[in-house]
């Protein structure tokens with residue numbers, strides 16, 4: 001039996017259809033170090049509305065709003081707010097992200113970019129020429145720790161935009177579950193406990209985080225965040241960008257050596273963008289545009305795959321090999337061409353031109369693995385000892401409501417606990433590490449930095465976040481996305497393919513072992529948490545791939561919308577991070 005099939009047996013989907021109450025797929029046990037126990041019920045089937053977040057309490061927060069009559073935008077906002085309380089290692093008011101929203105009444109897709117952006121005083125060499133000392137503890141470079149690491153947060157503006165533009169409730173209503181969690185407290189999850197232990201030496205330096213008891217199961221209350229939530233409920237986005245909390249945030253960032261000013265906060269804006277869309281394999285795939293490179297990577301890979309393997313792919317070494325090859329070209333493109341679309345021209349059409357795809361498909365369809373440079377002329381790469389990162393920061397959630405609205409949201413403070421200091425009670429992001437610290441330098445995820453992605457005033461750094469909605473005959477059939485740095489996109493694509501092209505149900509599709517290749521380094525990553533069958537690994541080695549085990553390839557949440565014979569929402573949260581969905 002294939003090893004992933006065996007894993008699938010212990011991950012039986014729970015059929016949960018409940019009337020007007022919030023049903024949950026019972027807590028999965030998988031998270032943290034050492035390798036977790038498999039989750040038994042990390043998936044569920046719901047009739048009216050569903051939320052798949054990477055933590056059960058967050059899914060429940062969103063589902064509570066759905067049951068109270070909120071729509072997918074309200075529930076997504078409530079889930080984001082709850083996640084910010086429950087897991088400050090992954091996301092929160094001090095971070096930012098992307099939301100892809102499908103409004104069924106208008107049959108309209110909107111992409112909200114509420115990503116952090118660089119302060120106005122940012123310069124291309126601010127990290128390369130940094131002269132200061134490196135403090136103790138992990139992830140301690142100036143783009144990852146301290147004031148310079150923090151971009152201007154977008155999360156409060158993103159949540160406000162989601163609710164203002166698409167929601168049916170007020171901010172004070174959607175804030176309810178998060179406020180309750182912050183005031184009454186909640187048990188620390190194994191994921192948060194593991195991250196707390198890993199970064200303890202740095203959290204101990206912060207007046208707020210040093211007081212947290214992050215032992216697994218300890219009850220954590222967040223009174224300072226509860227205060228911020230109350231002000232936000234009353235005043236909306238200006239609470240954090242244009243009032244005393246914003247002033248305090250800028251002052252604390254500067255105290256930590258940063259360059260963010262109150263004016264940077266006042267100037268912050270959410271950007272509405274046109275998502276990327278392509279018809280492939282009989283579906284319409286809609287995903288993140290730049291400044292994400294993730295959406296482009298997935299669409300180019302799928303385009304190549306359709307050409308090489310045909311409309312009906314079959315699981316096996318040949319598919320995995322072609323998939324790994326199909327990612328190498330877009331990761332080269334990422335280094336060469338991607339940056340903030342407001343500041344540079346990205347020739348996406350030319351990058352997807354038939355001639356270019358043809359050449360790449362011919363290479364990817366060969367028997368042997370190719371060096372990434374074969375897909376284009378060599379890129380600049382000066383730091384081959386790429387730093388690698390755990391999949392701990394960032395959170396992806398999917399929501400589908402009773403009307404059929406869909407929200408796919410990926411939100412992040414980047415690395416665990418972001419820049420590892422709090423300002424106004426909020427954990428600040430280290431999203432500046434998503435810029436190139438220098439041309440050819442690798443970032444936390446081993447992504448090679450290119451000139452278009454050097455830091456600059458008000459620039460948004462290139463991301464891999466890829467919230468995705470897939471349509472069949474004009475109707476949404478899948479919401480999917482992931483957390484996990486550079487692996488976000490490869491994981492998102494594999495789970496989508498598992499469901500739509502390989503016929504797996506959502507639970508098994510999320511469980512199944514995944515692979516990852518990002519061109520540089522020349523390594524095909526396989527998971528230790530969900531090991532790929534040995535014979536497949538041998539076959540891939542024989543094709544010339546250098547296999548390197550890593551703990552896991554990202555954390556994926558997904559909701560499949562099934563309409564035959566009756567409408568059902570098949571929701572799954574990744575056992576790798578220990579989440580469970582909820583719904584009604």
Ligand code: DON
Nearest residue numbers: 391392393394463464484485
């Ligand atoms: O935007 C990005 O691509 C990154 N900041 C995401 C970081 C992430 O997923 C961290 N988790 N491993």
